[in-house]
Amino acid sequence: DIQMTQSPSTLSASVGDRVTITCRASQTVVKWLAWHQQKPGKAPRVLIFESSSLESGVPSRFSGRGSGTEFTLTINGLQTDDVGTYYCHQYNAYPWTFGQGTRVDI
Amino acid sequence: EVQLLESGGSLVQPGGSLRLSCVVSPTIFKTFPLTWVRQAPGKGLEWVSTISISGLSTYSADSVKGRFTISRDDSKNTIYLQMNNLRAEDTAVYYCMQVPLWGQGTLVTVSS
Numbered sequence: 427d428i429q430m431t432q433s434p435s436t437l438s439a440s441v442g443d444r445v446t447i448t449c450r451a452s453q454t455v456v457k458w459l460a461w462h463q464q465k466p467g468k469a470p471r472v473l474i475f476e477s478s479s480l481e482s483g484v485p486s487r488f489s490g491r492g493s494g495t496e497f498t499l500t501i502n503g504l505q506t507d508d509v510g511t512y513y514c515h516q517y518n519a520y521p522w523t524f525g526q527g528t529r530v531d532i
Numbered sequence: 533e534v535q536l537l538e539s540g541g542s543l544v545q546p547g548g549s550l551r552l553s554c555v556v557s558p559t560i561f562k563t564f565p566l567t568w569v570r571q572a573p574g575k576g577l578e579w580v581s582t583i584s585i586s587g588l589s590t591y592s593a594d595s596v597k598g599r600f601t602i603s604r605d606d607s608k609n610t611i612y613l614q615m616n617n618l619r620a621e622d623t624a625v626y627y628c629m630q631v632p633l634w635g636q637g638t639l640v641t642v643s644s
Binding site: 460461462464469470471472475481513515517520521522523524525527 | 567576577578580582591593594626631632633634635636637
């Protein structure tokens with residue numbers, strides 16, 4: 427199974443900060459990586475798919491980069507609405523696997 | 533517009549069975565494989581099972597193999613998750629997803 431390791435596990439930042447979450451895969455997932463945001467009590471939603479493609483309706487302050495085994499999610503100009511937990515997820519090979527999550531606080 | 537809508541979650545006793553449904557918008561039903569993901573209370577996301585566009589291939593997590601079966605009915609734009617021999621550790625919100633979309637989830641509670 428492909429292990430997905432996110433860092434940091436928790437992140438506290440100020441409004442307007444640039445924050446970066448890193449996700450490392452134990453073997454290559456090529457570009458088949460998504461980033462999901464989950465707000466408390468809500469269903470997840472996809473922010474980024476195929477490593478760097480911004481899902482429709484997602485603010486442009488979110489961006490994704492990477493390929494192979496190293497990926498990043500960057501929020502340029504953190505907003506209060508961005509509080510939640512972020513998960514990376516590989517869908518290159520079964521079993522699909524998720525990172526353990528990064529909780530973002532303001 | 534709702535594109536993925538789950539139903540069927542409820543309280544069930546250990547050893548019992550349940551069938552979840554996910555109705556998918558016709559415009560996206562055959563664009564990408566369809567998947568069930570679950571989230572136990574206070575925990576992270578766990579992939580459960582995926583069915584291919586054709587329905588000929590299915591994939592399941594080891595934790596549910598032999599107990600859960602994913603299927604699809606193309607005439608109803610619906611996928612199902614038949615869950616048998618349920619255990620307490622299957623308690624979770626079950627989400628239907630199709631990259632890059634998620635449903636709103638349905639809660640399954642396994643308890644006596």
